[in-house]
Amino acid sequence: MIPLLLSVLSSSLIFVIFKLFKRYGIDTFQAIVVNYFTAFTIGFTLYGHTWNPACLEQTSWMYFAGICALLFIGLFLIMGKSSQLNGVASTSIAVKMSMAISLIFMIIGYGESVTLLKTIGIGLAFVGVYLVSKPSKSESNQTSALWMLIVLFFGSGALDFILNYVQNTQLDLLKDSLFSAIGFGLAGILGLSILIVRYILGKSKFQFKNIIAGIILGIPNYFSIYLLLRSYETTGWDDSTVLAITNVSVVLLSAVIGFTAFKESTTTQKIIGLVSAVLAICVLYIAN
Numbered sequence: 001m002i003p004l005l006l007s008v009l010s011s012s013l014i015f016v017i018f019k020l021f022k023r024y025g026i027d028t029f030q031a032i033v034v035n036y037f038t039a040f041t042i043g044f045t046l047y048g049h050t051w052n053p054a055c056l057e058q059t060s061w062m063y064f065a066g067i068c069a070l071l072f073i074g075l076f077l078i079m080g081k082s083s084q085l086n087g088v089a090s091t092s093i094a095v096k097m098s099m100a101i102s103l104i105f106m107i108i109g110y111g112e113s114v115t116l117l118k119t120i121g122i123g124l125a126f127v128g129v130y131l132v133s134k135p136s137k138s139e140s141n142q143t144s145a146l147w148m149l150i151v152l153f154f155g156s157g158a159l160d161f162i163l164n165y166v167q168n169t170q171l172d173l174l175k176d177s178l179f180s181a182i183g184f185g186l187a188g189i190l191g192l193s194i195l196i197v198r199y200i201l202g203k204s205k206f207q208f209k210n211i212i213a214g215i216i217l218g219i220p221n222y223f224s225i226y227l228l229l230r231s232y233e234t235t236g237w238d239d240s241t242v243l244a245i246t247n248v249s250v251v252l253l254s255a256v257i258g259f260t261a262f263k264e265s266t267t268t269q270k271i272i273g274l275v276s277a278v279l280a281i282c283v284l285y286i287a288n
Contacts, residue, residue, distance in 0.1 A: 007227035008249040010220040018083035028080040034214025036188030039222035043181020061170040069186035082148040092254035094149035097129040101157030106240040121284035131273025176229040
């Protein structure tokens with residue numbers, strides 16, 4: 001249970017940090033690149049001793065690490081921009097609502113049981129996510145960046161399922177802590193390559209504060225992934241239930257932070273959505 005709670009906290013902090021980037025004039029892309037090297041360093045510093053050279057003989061996980069790296073940096077860049085344009089609440093919900101895709105694959109692919117309580121809990125989760133994320137007519141800035149929310153929805157769903165699939169089928173010799181670190185490291189290399197090109201073309205200017213911001217972002221980013229993978233192993237629940245509870249909890253916490261700390265608009269619709277999210281967590285917990 002502790003890894004799950006810490007995963008929720010780490011994921012929520014990511015959205016808050018992205019929101020603060022705009023306030024302090026942080027170059028989001030530069031910070032994201034530094035963030036991935038930070039996450040890579042944390043992973044290998046803490047868990048490098050678990051490396052098994054035999055992992056190099058099993059090459060299939062390497063392809064998945066590359067795919068995850070592309071999704072990591074692409075989705076993170078869009079997530080950062082969306083948090084600033086669409087708000088913390090709507091962005092976090094677009095990302096976490098993607099559990100619809102992951103849950104369907106998990107239930108079908110792993111043959112997980114589908115009980116009445118579980119179905120009700122997942123249904124309440126979707127209702128909550130939809131109501132909190134649906135922009136009001138006055139929030140024109142949200143509709144103008146709607147494409148970001150759509151990309152985050154499908155991309156995050158694919159990433160969640162890939163991470164779960166890799167853990168269940170590919171990590172016989174490689175620890176999930178190191179797989180996460182390697183994926184982050186590859187994302188950092190890809191981002192650095194793009195950043196170098198931007199510098200050469202004169203489209204980016206180095207600032208020390210972006211490095212500090214990236215380090216701050218990298219800490220919760222690494223643990224959000226690592227602790228989610230640990231949650232699959234330690235809770236004793238179905239993977240689909242762990243993912244649903246984690247994502248709805250992140251939505252709930254991020255929305256509350258967005259409404260209170262950043263004064264994002266609060267409507268009756270969104271309050272009902274938050275209540276639905278709380279009920280979803282309760283029902284899914286009881287179901288297990």
